[in-house]
Amino acid sequence: MNSIIEKTVNFENTRRMILLRVLLVPFVAVMLVFGTLIYYFATNLSGQVSARLAYLAEGQRNLVEQFLLERSADLRYVAASSSLSELSGNGNIKAEFERLQNLSRGFLDLGVFDAEGNHVAYVGPYDLEGKNYAQAEWFKRVQNEEIFISDVFLGYRNIPHFVIAVRRFEGERPWYIRATIDTFFFNDLVENVRIGKTGEAYLVNRNGIFQTRRRSGGNLMEDDPDYIAYQVNQKQTTSFAADDRAGARHLYAVSRLEPTGWLLVVRQEIGDAYAPLLRAVLIAVGIILAGGVAVVTMGFFLATGVSQQLTMADMEKKRMGSQLIMAGKLAEVGEMSAGVAHEINNPLQVMKSEEMLMKDILADIEANGPDQAENFRMLRNSIDQMGAQIDRCGRITQGLLKFARESQTNIQAVDIKTLLPEVIALVERRAHVENVNILQEVQSDLPPIKSDPGQLQQVFLNLINNAMYAVSKMADSGEIRLTAAQEGEDVIISVQDNGCGILPEHIEKIFLPFFTTKPVGQGTGLGLSTCYGIIERLGGDISVSSEVNVGSTFTVRLPISGSPGGKTRSWLNAHEQGGIPK
Numbered sequence: 001m002n003s004i005i006e007k008t009v010n011f012e013n014t015r016r017m018i019l020l021r022v023l024l025v026p027f028v029a030v031m032l033v034f035g036t037l038i039y040y041f042a043t044n045l046s047g048q049v050s051a052r053l054a055y056l057a058e059g060q061r062n063l064v065e066q067f068l069l070e071r072s073a074d075l076r077y078v079a080a081s082s083s084l085s086e087l088s089g090n091g092n093i094k095a096e097f098e099r100l101q102n103l104s105r106g107f108l109d110l111g112v113f114d115a116e117g118n119h120v121a122y123v124g125p126y127d128l129e130g131k132n133y134a135q136a137e138w139f140k141r142v143q144n145e146e147i148f149i150s151d152v153f154l155g156y157r158n159i160p161h162f163v164i165a166v167r168r169f170e171g172e173r174p175w176y177i178r179a180t181i182d183t184f185f186f187n188d189l190v191e192n193v194r195i196g197k198t199g200e201a202y203l204v205n206r207n208g209i210f211q212t213r214r215r216s217g218g219n220l221m222e223d224d225p226d227y228i229a230y231q232v233n234q235k236q237t238t239s240f241a242a243d244d245r246a247g248a249r250h251l252y253a254v255s256r257l258e259p260t261g262w263l264l265v266v267r268q269e270i271g272d273a274y275a276p277l278l279r280a281v282l283i284a285v286g287i288i289l290a291g292g293v294a295v296v297t298m299g300f301f302l303a304t305g306v307s308q309q310l311t312m313a314d315m316e317k318k319r320m321g322s323q324l325i326m327a328g329k330l331a332e333v334g335e336m337s338a339g340v341a342h343e344i345n346n347p348l349q350v351m352k353s354e355e356m357l358m359k360d361i362l363a364d365i366e367a368n369g370p371d372q373a374e375n376f377r378m379l380r381n382s383i384d385q386m387g388a389q390i391d392r393c394g395r396i397t398q399g400l401l402k403f404a405r406e407s408q409t410n411i412q413a414v415d416i417k418t419l420l421p422e423v424i425a426l427v428e429r430r431a432h433v434e435n436v437n438i439l440q441e442v443q444s445d446l447p448p449i450k451s452d453p454g455q456l457q458q459v460f461l462n463l464i465n466n467a468m469y470a471v472s473k474m475a476d477s478g479e480i481r482l483t484a485a486q487e488g489e490d491v492i493i494s495v496q497d498n499g500c501g502i503l504p505e506h507i508e509k510i511f512l513p514f515f516t517t518k519p520v521g522q523g524t525g526l527g528l529s530t531c532y533g534i535i536e537r538l539g540g541d542i543s544v545s546s547e548v549n550v551g552s553t554f555t556v557r558l559p560i561s562g563s564p565g566g567k568t569r570s571w572l573n574a575h576e577q578g579g580i581p582k
Contacts, residue, residue, distance in 0.1 A: 016303075500549060
């Protein structure tokens with residue numbers, strides 16, 4: 001039972017080994033592959049998100065630039081096609097303003113100014129005609145530039161707005177035309193950009209002041225507190241991730257407008273921008289984990305199945321080993337049967353002689369009367385002799401029955417000094433008949449070992465019987481020498497004979513089941529294979545050396561402490577490794 005429990009523990013280790021090595025290593029490799037794929041997938045998708053935002057900013061910048069350039073061209077056409085006097089009188093400016101509004105609804109009003117900044121003509125919703133703009137920033141700039149687009153400012157109307165002003169000369173004297181762009185119309189043009197839940201677009205001037213509103217917070221002409229986070233100098237559209245002042249991380253795409261120097265900013269919160277990426281990664285990770293769980297589950301059932309099959313195979317091996325040992329015992333009993341019969345026949349002959357003597361004594365007593373003291377003494381001696389012979393027969397049959405009895409492995413302390421004489425006693429009569437001398441050389445202080453005495457008895461009986469067979473084929477008288485001595489943590493027991501020896505081509509096969517060199521009918525081929533299986537099971541090993549016509553030596557090594565776990569080898573493994581352990 002202890003052996004079975006030990007084997008079950010070993011197979012449990014095998015199951016864990018399959019799970020850890022056969023499944024864990026490929027699982028880790030697969031995880032690395034999937035991790036790498038997910039990394040590149042996420043990186044690529046992240047790049048696509050940034051590129052899409054930059055592409056959107058680029059398109060929006062072109063749209064705003066085109067709007068400003070077209071409105072500038074409209075004003076330049078009006079200035080080029082009319083003189084100051086024509087626009088200043090007879091309501092011509094109104095007709096021009098209506099024509100401009102037909103071109104674009106972005107024009108809010110239109111005004112004409114002389115060289116001193118006087119507002120000489122105006123059409124629009126405010127009362128601005130007659131005001132002087134000589135000190136206005138836009139007027140100072142347009143005096144030096146042919147066309148000027150201002151930042152958003154308040155002006156006389158005290159409402160945030162920006163203007164486009166064009167300068168024209170009549171002779172040496174300049175005059176100016178100015179149009180105000182409808183703030184709501186322009187804001188809609190920029191703010192129409194919507195990406196996800198938090199994507200937005202807005203304009204800031206070179207100083208970070210809002211030129212359009214920002215949906216997430218920021219009115220016209222207010223400073224953008226996050227300007228430092230996305231301020232760039234290059235003209236190309238740039239995308240990057242940065243934190244705003246509140247700590248929220250955004251993905252930015254920034255592009256500068258040529259006509260004004262304003263920055264067009266398109267930004268989106270990172271979580272919102274990467275939401276599709278995050279969902280894709282989560283789905284991929286979920287699929288990988290589900291697949292991994294399925295693989296591990298299948299591996300667990302596979303390993304458990306393998307462990308159970310190994311357990312069943314081990315139990316079958318033990319059953320077959322027990323049957324092999326029993327078959328070997330029966331074969332030995334058959335071989336010993338002639339000697340046993342002869343052993344029993346001797347006491348029977350003695351008892352027959354005593355019976356005849358007792359009958360003679362009883363006849364003498366009947367003839368000469370009861371006063372026959374000497375006859376009674378002889379009669380008592382005969383009865384004692386018959387009892388002694390009956391006890392002798394009993395010991396012979398008990399020994400035979402004890403040997404042939406089927407038993408499980410019974411590990412206990414075994415004294416080799418006692419075991420070997422008991423085995424020799426079983427074959428002593430046969431050795432005497434075949435003129436074989438059996439010698440013993442056992443170390444006097446040999447310690448007991450933990451083993452199975454019954455199975456060891458079978459091993460050594462088989463080895464001695466084989467030795468007797470080997471020496472019987474020689475013409476001279478044979479000799480079998482049994483030696484036992486301690487060597488380190490083991491006890492070495494050798495059975496040496498001076499018999500015929502074993503042929504070299506046979507020596508690698510003698511431990512295989514059903515291999516025998518004996519004639520048909522004299523050997524089963526189970527003896528040495530059974531010995532090998534028993535010694536292996538007991539944690540030892542058995543080896544042989546032989547020389548033809550010189551003799552053979554079988555050496556058995558047994559551990560003093562008993563069978564160590566995991567030392568056993570199967571018959572098949574032994575055969576594959578050369579047949580004979582050295």
